[in-house]
Amino acid sequence: MSDQKPSNTPVPDGHTTFYTTRQMPPSEKGFVGFETVWKPLQKEVEYKTPKQP
Numbered sequence: 431m432s433d434q435k436p437s438n439t440p441v442p443d444g445h446t447t448f449y450t451t452r453q454m455p456p457s458e459k460g461f462v463g464f465e466t467v468w469k470p471l472q473k474e475v476e477y478k479t480p481k482q483p
Contacts, residue, residue, distance in 0.1 A: 444451040448471065454463045 441453045449468045452465045456462045
């Protein structure tokens with residue numbers, strides 16, 4: 431009974447307005463971390479020089 435390893439069920443991706451979290455593969459010690467991917471909060475617009483008067 432104690433010889434069985436607990437099965438690691440994958441966690442689905444978490445989606446929010448600003449970021450997405452994904453489960454990372456387990457490390458050598460068995461630690462499972464999460465990766466956070468941020469979505470852009472604002473747009474960058476190319477700068478245009480103003481017209482001369």
